[in-house]
Amino acid sequence: MSSQKAPSIAVRGVGKSYSGVSVLRDIDLDIAPGEVHGLVGENGAGKSTLLKILGGAIRADAGTLSFDGEQVTVGSPRDSIAHGISLISQEGALVPALSVLDNVFLARWSHRGGLVSARSDRKRLAALLETTGFSVDPDVRVDTLPIGVQQQVEILRSLARGARVIAMDEPTAVLAEHEKDNLLALIRKLAAGGTTIILVSHFLEEVLSVADRITVLRDGALIRTVDASDTSPRELVGHMVGREIDVLYPDPQPVPEGAPVVLSARNLRRGLVNGVDLQVRSGEILGIAGLVGSGRTETLRLLFGADKPVEGVVEVDGAALAAHTPRAAMAAGVAMVPESRKEQGLVMQRSVAENVALSSLSGRRSGPFVKRPAEKTAVGEISKSVDIRAANPEAPIETLSGGNQQKALFAKWLLRKPKVLLIDEPTRGVDVAAKTQIHHLITGLAADGMAVVCVSSEIEELLALSHRVLVLRHGEPVGEFPRGTTPEVVVAAAFGSHEGEPS
Amino acid sequence: MSVDTTPQTAAARTPAAGNMSRLAFRMRDYGIVAALVIIVIALSVSTDTFLTSGNLVNLLDQTAVLGLLATGATICIISGVFDLTASATLALSAIIGVQVGRVTDVYVGFAAAAVAGALLGFVTGTVVVRSGVNSFVGTLATSLVYRGLAVMVTGGAIVYPLTQSAETFGMLTWPSLFGLTSATIMFVVVVAILAVVVSRTTFGRRLYAVGGNAEAARLSGIRVGSIHVTAFMISGVCSALAGLILASRAGSAQSTMATGMELTAIAAAVVGGTSILGGEGAVWRALVGALLLTLIGNGFNLLGWDTIYQQVLQGLLILFAVTMDRWLRKRTR
Ligand SMILES: Nc1ncnc2c1ncn2[C@@H]1O[C@H](COP(=O)(O)OP(=O)(O)OP(=O)(O)O)[C@@H](O)[C@H]1O
Ligand SMILES: [Mg+2]
Numbered sequence: 012m013s014s015q016k017a018p019s020i021a022v023r024g025v026g027k028s029y030s031g032v033s034v035l036r037d038i039d040l041d042i043a044p045g046e047v048h049g050l051v052g053e054n055g056a057g058k059s060t061l062l063k064i065l066g067g068a069i070r071a072d073a074g075t076l077s078f079d080g081e082q083v084t085v086g087s088p089r090d091s092i093a094h095g096i097s098l099i100s101q102e103g104a105l106v107p108a109l110s111v112l113d114n115v116f117l118a119r120w121s122h123r124g125g126l127v128s129a130r131s132d133r134k135r136l137a138a139l140l141e142t143t144g145f146s147v148d149p150d151v152r153v154d155t156l157p158i159g160v161q162q163q164v165e166i167l168r169s170l171a172r173g174a175r176v177i178a179m180d181e182p183t184a185v186l187a188e189h190e191k192d193n194l195l196a197l198i199r200k201l202a203a204g205g206t207t208i209i210l211v212s213h214f215l216e217e218v219l220s221v222a223d224r225i226t227v228l229r230d231g232a233l234i235r236t237v238d239a240s241d242t243s244p245r246e247l248v249g250h251m252v253g254r255e256i257d258v259l260y261p262d263p264q265p266v267p268e269g270a271p272v273v274l275s276a277r278n279l280r281r282g283l284v285n286g287v288d289l290q291v292r293s294g295e296i297l298g299i300a301g302l303v304g305s306g307r308t309e310t311l312r313l314l315f316g317a318d319k320p321v322e323g324v325v326e327v328d329g330a331a332l333a334a335h336t337p338r339a340a341m342a343a344g345v346a347m348v349p350e351s352r353k354e355q356g357l358v359m360q361r362s363v364a365e366n367v368a369l370s371s372l373s374g375r376r377s378g379p380f381v382k383r384p385a386e387k388t389a390v391g392e393i394s395k396s397v398d399i400r401a402a403n404p405e406a407p408i409e410t411l412s413g414g415n416q417q418k419a420l421f422a423k424w425l426l427r428k429p430k431v432l433l434i435d436e437p438t439r440g441v442d443v444a445a446k447t448q449i450h451h452l453i454t455g456l457a458a459d460g461m462a463v464v465c466v467s468s469e470i471e472e473l474l475a476l477s478h479r480v481l482v483l484r485h486g487e488p489v490g491e492f493p494r495g496t497t498p499e500v501v502v503a504a505a506f507g508s509h510e511g512e513p514s
Numbered sequence: 515m516s517v518d519t520t521p522q523t524a525a526a527r528t529p530a531a532g533n534m535s536r537l538a539f540r541m542r543d544y545g546i547v548a549a550l551v552i553i554v555i556a557l558s559v560s561t562d563t564f565l566t567s568g569n570l571v572n573l574l575d576q577t578a579v580l581g582l583l584a585t586g587a588t589i590c591i592i593s594g595v596f597d598l599t600a601s602a603t604l605a606l607s608a609i610i611g612v613q614v615g616r617v618t619d620v621y622v623g624f625a626a627a628a629v630a631g632a633l634l635g636f637v638t639g640t641v642v643v644r645s646g647v648n649s650f651v652g653t654l655a656t657s658l659v660y661r662g663l664a665v666m667v668t669g670g671a672i673v674y675p676l677t678q679s680a681e682t683f684g685m686l687t688w689p690s691l692f693g694l695t696s697a698t699i700m701f702v703v704v705v706a707i708l709a710v711v712v713s714r715t716t717f718g719r720r721l722y723a724v725g726g727n728a729e730a731a732r733l734s735g736i737r738v739g740s741i742h743v744t745a746f747m748i749s750g751v752c753s754a755l756a757g758l759i760l761a762s763r764a765g766s767a768q769s770t771m772a773t774g775m776e777l778t779a780i781a782a783a784v785v786g787g788t789s790i791l792g793g794e795g796a797v798w799r800a801l802v803g804a805l806l807l808t809l810i811g812n813g814f815n816l817l818g819w820d821t822i823y824q825q826v827l828q829g830l831l832i833l834f835a836v837t838m839d840r841w842l843r844k845r846t847r
Contacts, residue, residue, distance in 0.1 A: 107709060151777050317732075343733040347733065349730075355733055358723045358727040358730055358793060365719060369723055369731075379717060380716075381715060381716055383714075383721060
């Protein structure tokens, strides 16, 4: 790590608009060296935009940036790296086919006479691993790593570049509970060592626990910067949405007596998943808990036919699926909101409307033609019910903020009015207010008779939503808990009693 | 643009801002058209022959072959594959058309050529989808096979229609509606149909989705393989029709027809503004790209410039057109 001390950052009058719509305006912000600065706000408030401006990924239209009192121009990521600022973006920026080692030192490889010297890179990496306490194999391709580890690789890269300011955009959104704790501990450690951290997150408790000061953005405007020590989640939410709101999770309605089983699976096997049985009744929400790599996502994928089980049966309404393919599952009324919106969910360059309509095209056609007015109405209604905020539904979905993309992904599957809804991480990257809204939506759908299976690495969310929680460990079911079980019990089961609780 | 001082939700932004952004989205789409218009204006003022109906008829007729191929290429590229068999398919189907025409009649021969194009496209698509190899490599190999078959069928010789049907065989060169050639009419009709198919049908939606993100498309219940095969079949038919135009003009077909033209077609598609990354693009862009490339060649003849400079200037004009397109798109970033 660089021994130079982190600069103080002064942002003055920064603004940005996209084709006439202003998404960030007149931002004034001061960040002290070594400070952990939280940045919160609703989906689309402009948090990522502000970070991207600092990181040189985009240019502001107005305003200035200065470091240590000196005004600087950051026109490219190269510039900001030179100033010691490193951005860990919401989407991730690793080169999938390269090794951990190459990614960490990307474009900064040690070289001798033009030849890359892997040996000295290895030494540098070993030193970094020691400071951070991470353990990663330098030679594996990063795309084979779980997402939490990929993020560690990004942090290592920032440090390798001698970053003195690290801006992290929703780093914990993709992490499991104990990984989050590790990351927060690392943030404290880095800050204690003099690195400035800017942290964007929708988990307010987490921001409050680690940040010195917190800035709230709303619709592109800076509402307030407060000391973390004298504010509360409730107050922050109030600033974020501009009014007092209730962020209590709704309780699901009890499953009616004698509700029929809609989805049942027996002895599912493939790879890690080893003999999963489950049954979900109409109106019931089944949560699946487990650690990263316990086979939760894989189980959902097997239910939906995204992967073919080598053994096992999936039945909907008592009839086995015709084939283990998404098409067959969809024909039987099953829908799946996948884990990764970028890789599996959305077609980034297509419009919001096209994406939302994609899985239910045949429902609104006359002959070969898309019924566009009907589509417009349907997409409009569903977008409203999940609160997608897009200036223009014809704009490419990649121009939406992360949380709004997630809502669009959700909307796409709701539009099919499925009997069975499989959801992998229902609220990843979604703001507090929208999250409760999505919870209301899910419990409402269940109350209307939908069978829901939900995976979430946020244990509170899972317990709040589900009637029942199935815990997986190493691909095997290890227990089932009724509503009202404490998080500790579920986590202990996920770890396995003999392995004890997480630190 | 006034700056809002009161925070408000994006959904509730002023209609003016919404309209502005919609307008900007449209503007950025038409940079290449602007480039085309500029070149057309430049040619109209600098020559008195350009804007004559004779030249325009000629120009469209010249565009027909490349335009059809570029349309096929565009549809494949949107869906995320390349079809390097285009010119080989063109030759083989034209030859089949001539040969079938010899034993039946010219019309049946023409129909047979179109069917052959579709079948060859089906084979290409199936090979690419089933083998799972990259379409670039897969279609490169397949195109060698098709060219080879064309040589085998003809024994390397030029094939002609029967003497008594030679005149009918040339029908695509005949003048038709509005004085345009039949080839032009066929080209315009086919491209118009395909433009509607791509922009208005559920198939079109799936085409873009598959090219933009095949995995997301699959998980949305789309049969990715059959979309690709269909794209290749459309490209095959386009190639076959282009082959018929060339054969009808020449009064014959041969195995070396249109060699290398698949690359010009891809170039036209890309010049028109279709992204080679897939998931983006439009049929009208193929048309604009093909027109632009043809126009540049046409302009040279009219201006009577020394052909020594032709290639350099052609290259520069293409660069001008695509840079203008890029620039207009970038400005809204
Ligand atoms: N390239 C773009 N073109 C047009 N609009 C854009 C573009 N990028 C972002 N926006 C808009 O800017 C606004 C702010 O987006 P930003 O990504 O900064 O939000 P955010 O606060 O990070 O939200 P989230 O919590 O959902 O990640 C959004 O309304 C978004 O639609
Ligand atoms: Mg964001």
